[in-house]
Amino acid sequence: MRISKSRAVRAVTAAVAVGLIATGCSSERGKDDAKGGDKDTFVFAGTGDPGSLDPALAADGETYRVTRQAFEALLKHEPGGSKLVGGLAESWEGNDAGTVWTFNLRKGVKFHDGEAFNAAAVCANYDHWFNWTGTYQTSAVSYYWQSIMGGFKNNEDPETPKPNYKSCTAKDEHTAVIEVNEASANLPGGFSLQALAIHSPKAIKEYEKQEASAKGDAITYPKYSQEAGTVAGTGPYKITDWNKGNKEVALERFDDYWGEKAKVKNLVIRTIDTPEGRRQALQAGDIDGYDLVAPADVKTLEEAGFQVPTRDVFNLFYLGMTQEANPALKKREVRQAIAHAVDRENMVKTQLPEGGKVATQFMPHTVAGHSDKVKTYAYDTNKAKQLLKDAGESALKIDFCYPTEVTRPYMPAPQDMFELMKADLEKAGITVTPKPMKWAPDYLDATEAGSCALHMLGWTGDFNDGYNFIGTWFSEYDKQWGFKDETVFTAVNAGSKEGDPAKRIEAYKKANEVIMEYLPGLPVSSSPPAIAFAKNVNPPNVSPLTQESFAEVSFK
Known part of the structure; x- marks a missing residue:
């Protein structure tokens, strides 16, 4: 790197x-x-x-x-x-x-x-x-x-x-x-x-x-x-x-490139960590394009003549729970309480672009293997309180990490999304201690190391197979989640070595059902991220995997 x-x-x-x-x-x-x-x-x-x-x-x-x-x-x-x-x-x-x-x-x-x-x-x-x-x-x-x-x-x-x-x-x-x-x-x-x-x-x-x-x-x-x-x-x-x-x-x-040469000689990739900062830079002519357009900005930019293509849905945003970072999370009733406490419909309505959906499992609905038989967790503050009481955790205190200086395809406004979930959890009686961290490398390293009891992360698929989602997280012990459950691991891995595509998809569906019964964390949403370009740019092909090649870009 x-x-x-x-x-x-x-x-x-x-x-x-x-x-x-x-x-x-x-x-x-x-x-x-x-x-x-x-x-x-x-x-x-x-x-x-x-x-x-x-x-x-x-x-x-x-x-x-x-x-x-x-x-x-x-x-x-x-x-x-x-x-x-x-x-x-x-x-x-x-x-x-x-x-x-x-x-x-x-x-x-x-x-x-x-x-x-x-x-x-x-x-x-x-x-x-x-x-x-x-x-x-x-x-x-x-x-x-x-x-x-x-x-x-x-x-x-x-x-x-x-x-x-x-x-x-x-x-x-x-x-x-x-x-x-x-x-x-x-x-x-x-x-x-x-x-x-x-x-x-x-x-x-x-x-x-x-x-x-x-x-x-x-x-x-x-x-x-x-x-x-x-x-x-x-x-x-x-x-x-x-x-x-x-x-x-x-x-x-690189002029000795084996394929079609890049159409523009120089490329600068700059970090502007707020959606409004990126929008203003494009409007001022300071940049030629930017990623992860805030949902509220799409219409404004299009009406002004900017180009704002939207990618297909191929991501998942989730609330992670690390059991080894807080012993209370080892109790399924506590994890269920957290799931019922979060108003995901409100999150999708207020934070995501048009086309965003509440996630029922750790896989977007556009990927084969998505099941319609998973256990679901509707927003219900009273049920969350009762589950905490049943678990003996009515006075639960928990650290909640969230990233700063970043926007992700599945997470347009991290702090706003954190604040919504924090408020929901506190309504259910959970005392939340915020732990803001710079995205790279602090936040990424801390979540990978299992240091954050609650955290916000997501995934844009690397390639089109359901195992790239559920296998990424739940095929074996992972410090980010901090649990060991052979029932989950076995179910997730059942499709990974299956050569028959139809049988593999059925195995993924069953795995999703097992995962949501165990509930290692809370899948929140999937959304179609937008990308913006100046009026004088011929944009690259936009990718559902967010794998744009800027060698395709040229100026009109």
Whole structure:
């Protein structure tokens, strides 16, 4: 996720100059652009800072928004959709058992540092991740590797999942073969993840000279992942600077890119952490686009001539409960009380864009495996009070973490949503202690480590399979939830190795019913997030997976 400050090119200086608009006079540049001046820089506002320039160390969309422009995985999704297509692999094939995956790689591909892409490079990456040690083995750092491939060559913690990755072989220069021990519903979809995007072997050698470290819940990431200059992918843009003071990353078109070249030379991705701040910057001509438009702003922007496409629903927002962070949460009556205490209908009505829905389970209604037979928990303050009384927890006190300096597709206004849930819980007699934390890395690290009794999080699907939702959270013990229940784990995993699609979907439905009976947390809502662009922009294909490629952008 990160890099060392480096090879600043003249064009980068120009990109950074444009990027300074949030702090002063550079807004004049944006206005010149809006009038038809220099069009060599596209400035896009995200909602939070990236955590790293090495996507393998990340698990959040703000990091991936940046790295997706510079790194490519073996597979990807079709523009604007969720169908898997070739990425760095032109084609791929799995054996009948789902344990051997053969990738026919593209020829003539170069990394940003000039190294050639080939099968040996693919294997260098997978073996690098498999051989991680120390802090790299913590779930906060290697979340996606563990989710898709299990543990490591030498697990250092008994709670780390057993490794499913077996080997990678360069059959020839342009054929890589990856073997796993058991078939998984996470494959082949997992091969499309940014966390498994391919890096230059030369860069990997530099990565391996550095260590991540941890003190309590705080992770110190390696220097290479925090400054531009070391990381090298194969994408249409290369990362040239990370100006943390101005909260922006600068990228420059990679002219040796194997595919269609980026249409705009320079790309700046800036953090503007409030919806109103992003809207005002677009209206002023300081930026050319931004993500997660506040529901109330959609009509205003459209009437003014801005472009505001809406993505399809492919996310879930939930109230997480970490049982090991507060013993009271181990009682199902307490978890049920919290579920009945929260007015989710009001949340959807007041906080989400048109098309948002109350979630009945940990999977959006647009994903196959969604069940109409799950146990439901209607808003009922009196019932919540009674359940707390029955559990002997009428005077419950609980910490509630929520993120700051961020907006997510499933969570347009985190503090407002927190305040609504806090008020609901207090009506039921629960004393809430607010714990605000900066999104990256503090909040993400704390929730992954299981430090937050109650917390707000969500998920936008990585690929179109129900296991990518329920399997992400409930396939095994996870510190974020802090419970061990074999009935839940068995039900969730029942579909993960099922080859018959119809049987797999039925298994997912049953798993959703088991999960909602146990109630590890409260699914709150699903919503269609909007993204906005200036009048003079030809936008990229908008993705239900929020995987937009800014190489597709051009100016009118």
